[in-house]
Amino acid sequence: MKAHLLSAADLTRDDALLVLDTAQELAQIADRPIKKLPTLRGRTVVNLFYEDSTRTRISFEAAAKRLSADVINFSAKGSSVSKGESLKDTALTLEAMGADAVVIRHSASGAPHRLATSGWIRGSVVNAGDGTHEHPTQALLDAYTIREHLAGGAGDLAGRRVTIVGDVLHSRVARSNVHLLHTLGAQVTLVAPPTLLPVGVEQWPCDVSYSIDAPLPQTDAVMMLRVQAERMDSAFFPSAREYSRRYGLDARRMAALPEHAIVMHPGPMNRGMEIGSDVADSERSVIVEQVTNGVSVRMAVLYLLLGGAPLVADEEESA
Amino acid sequence: MSTTVIRDVSINGERRDVVIAGESIAEVVASGSADTAGATVIEARSLIVLPGLVDLHTHLREPGREDAETVETGTRAAAAGGFTAVHAMANTDPVADTAGVVEQVWRLGAQAGYCDVHPVGAVTVGLAGQRLAELGAMADSAARVRxxxxxxxxxxDALLMRRALEYVKAFDGVIAQHSQEPRLTEDAQMNEGVMSGVLGLKGWPAVAEEAIIARDVLLTEHVDSRLHVCHVSTAGSVDLIRWAKSRGIRVTAEVTPHHLMLTDDLVATYDPVYKVNPPLRTAADVQALRAGLADGTIDVVATDHAPHPSEDKDCEWQAAAMGMLGLETALAVVAETMVVTGLLDWAGVADRMSIAPARIGRLEGQGRPIAPGEPANLVLIDPAARTVVTASALASRSRNTPYAGLDLPTRIVATFLRGRRTYGSDA
Structure with missing residues (x-):
């Protein structure tokens, strides 16, 4: 793997499988009474969050702590950032404090890329979601979840059909998933109203449909994206009700899925908007599992980027 | 009166001695026949001479942003780039929307002495797009704004644009439009296309430029005035301007050096040195712009020299300012994209970078033939040399050049403003 995780497109098939396999091994420690490995003892991981994101931040925090890393949480609110400090100066500060890895969430697309390539810091940079660009660890945890359910928990996702529905235009989850799922051999179909698809999407390695109903009967996993209500103020769609009617996953549509298909959502959900409550709480929903798998996948990413001690030895001496 | 002899220099492929006496060209004679007694002699066997370059689109930042550029540093950069006249854009602080401000900028230029500074006047008060600035007062001022x-x-606002076009007919002015439909480009970050979709940056569609150009050429035809289209960046814009010219509409257009060379895939670096307005477009657009400049659809190369201090570029893409330096690299980029490719010869470069911009700006002493009696506004170029662009060596106060490290053709040997050397030290 490279020194940073900025985009799911940076991961080769072998890289991606290494992360998933490592995550699988690390997941086993979650079942132990003491959920901790010493592999990153003495290493410092900074969670640099410029956007509110409780679930991603605590997922990374739990991942780092289970590997015994020292974790520093730096959130933009109530910090020097709210006093107008630039990304560069914040980065120089973190470097001076000896950060080995910086996990960054930022509203500006490309901010992790700048952090990694501008020479401000030497540590590894992990993109925890940047603007409307990418969210690679979300794609990894989604691939992990799909693999557990549909591919026997091993190998790649060749031939699996994944349908991603919603605001693709503004979705970093969709971008990262298209890259990663394609790399792993899955066939991806994006579903959205034309206003919520980016220009040039026809060149992405996936199919595109304006209708949710057409692909559902051939879908192994359907992923519903959060749709922000304020999009309708910018005329992306006329009303929440119309969106829900045309693109929401309700019980009737869920019935069109094959027996084995799973329902996913990166959260947080708008129940009643893109996903019905009965669907979210149904047996097919793996939404809570996605959260669990997120910790394992992020442990794997930090472990591999920071070059922790070999896993086998760790397991024996687990403290 | 001091005399300089530029010996054995190429003028449109013919070798001549050019004698500068005082502020003017005294003689242009066969090589070796000029009297060099008591004169400063420049051996120019491998060099070419062009009329001093004229920029229709320069941001000198003074008054207001002297941390980015001043009239003095900006005009030194201009001289280093072979320019003898620049048009200083109006978006300063305060805005150049009154006779007082344009006269101040004009005077600062005259004091600095590196090149002529012709202030561009704002069309509307404070650039706010609400009501016309006092265009006539600026035209009548010492700065003689055109x-x-x-x-x-x-x-x-279509009505305001119509009125502006009509009003400047009284003093042979021209409206230089920044063609950008505002609603289609809210928060836009880069060219809208495959790259913007992949990079998750808000797109800036070509139609936002083209829709305004289409409207403006029709307005210009309707009121029979003069329109100049700033920094054309798309293939569709070239087509529209070609169509308008074929109808006899009095429209002129400019392209920047960076739009002749750079494309939007550079944005994948997220390095804000490539962030500019209008944005870098696709390779197909670059080809159409070069073809348009070659066939005269696009009249001039204008730099849109836009200095920014490092803190406005050393940050995330979205937070960065738009614009790039251009004065000191313009000729080299035009040589690389137009001369090396065979699209323009040096006479064509002289037209697009000196003669045509001087004509559009109604400048009397610039863009003139190299002939006895003409003002000695000249640039001496080594066309065979190559220069590696070094940001720290630029005369501009800012460092935001997208060409740093590139090895580009030509070297500017000397620039003369009315006989006085404004760039180049060795005799």
Whole structure:
């Protein structure tokens, strides 16, 4: 793997499988009474969050702590950032404090890329979601979840059909998933109203449909994206009700899925908007599992980027 | 009176001695026949001479942003780039929307002495797009403003644009439009296309430029005035301007050096040195712009020299300012994209970078033939040399060049403003 995780497109098939396999091994420690490995003892991981994101931040925090890393949480609110400090100066500060890895969430697309390539810091940079660009660890945890359910928990996702529905235009989850799922051999179909698809999407390695109903009967996993209500103020769609009617996953549509298909959502959900409550709480929903798998996948990413001690030895001496 | 002899220099492929006496060209004679007694002699066997370059689109930042550039540093950069005249854009602080401000900028230029500074007047008060600035007062001022622009902002109100076009006919002015439909480009970050979709940056569609150009050429035809289209960046814009010219509409257009060379895939670096307005477009657009400049659809190369201090570029893409330096690299980029490719010869470069911009700006002593009696506004170029662009060596106060490290053709040997050397030290 490279020194940073900025985009799911940076991961080769072998890289991606290494992360998933490592995550699988690390997941086993979650079942132990003491959920901790010493592999990153003495290493410092900074969670640099410029956007509110409780679930991603605590997922990374739990991942780092289970590997015994020292974790520093730096959130933009109530910090020097709210006093107008630039990304560069914040980065120089973190470097001076000896950060080995910086996990960054930022509203500006490309901010992790700048952090990694501008020479401000030497540590590894992990993109925890940047603007409307990418969210690679979300794609990894989604691939992990799909693999557990549909591919026997091993190998790649060749031939699996994944349908991603919603605001693709503004979705970093969709971008990262298209890259990663394609790399792993899955066939991806994006579903959205034309206003919520980016220009040039026809060149992405996936199919595109304006209708949710057409692909559902051939879908192994359907992923519903959060749709922000304020999009309708910018005329992306006329009303929440119309969106829900045309693109929401309700019980009737869920019935069109094959027996084995799973329902996913990166959260947080708008129940009643893109996903019905009965669907979210149904047996097919793996939404809570996605959260669990997120910790394992992020442990794997930090472990591999920071070059922790070999896993086998760790397991024996687990403290 | 001091005399300089530029010996054995190429003028449109013919070798001549050019004798400068005082502020003017005294003689242009066969090589070796000029009297060099008591004169400063420049051996120019491998060099070419062009009329001093004229920029229709320069941001000198003074008054207001002297941390980015001043009239003095900006005009030194201009001289280093072979320019003898620049048009200073109006988006300063305060805005150049009154006779007082344009006269101040004009005077600062005259004091600095590196090149002529012709202030561009704002079309609307404060560039706000609400009501016309006092265009006549600026035209009548000591600065004799003829080019008016809200550059950086588009005069998007169709009625206001119509009135501006009509009003400047009284003093042979021209409206230089920054063609950018504002609603289609809210928060836009880069060219809208495959790259913007992949990079998750808000797109800036070509139609936002083209829709305004289409409207403006029709307005210009309707009121029979003069329109100049700033920094054309798309293939569709070239087509529209070609169509308008074929109808006899009095429209002229400029392209920047960076739009002749750079494309939007550079944005994948997220390095804000490539962030500019209008944005870098696709390779197909670059080819269409080069073809348009070659066939005269696009009249001039204008730099849109836009200095920014490092803190406005050393940050995330979205937070960065738009614009790049251009004065000191313009000729080299035009040589690389137009001369090396065979699209223009040096006479063509002289037309697009000196003669045509001087004509559009109604400048009397610039863009003139190299002939006895003409003002000695000249640039001496080594066409065979190559220069590696070094940001720290630029005369501009800012460092935001997208060409740093590139090895580009030509070297500027000397620039003369009315006989006085404004760039180049060795005799």
């Amino acid at each position: 080019v008016f622009s809200d550059d950086g902002k588009c005069v998007s």
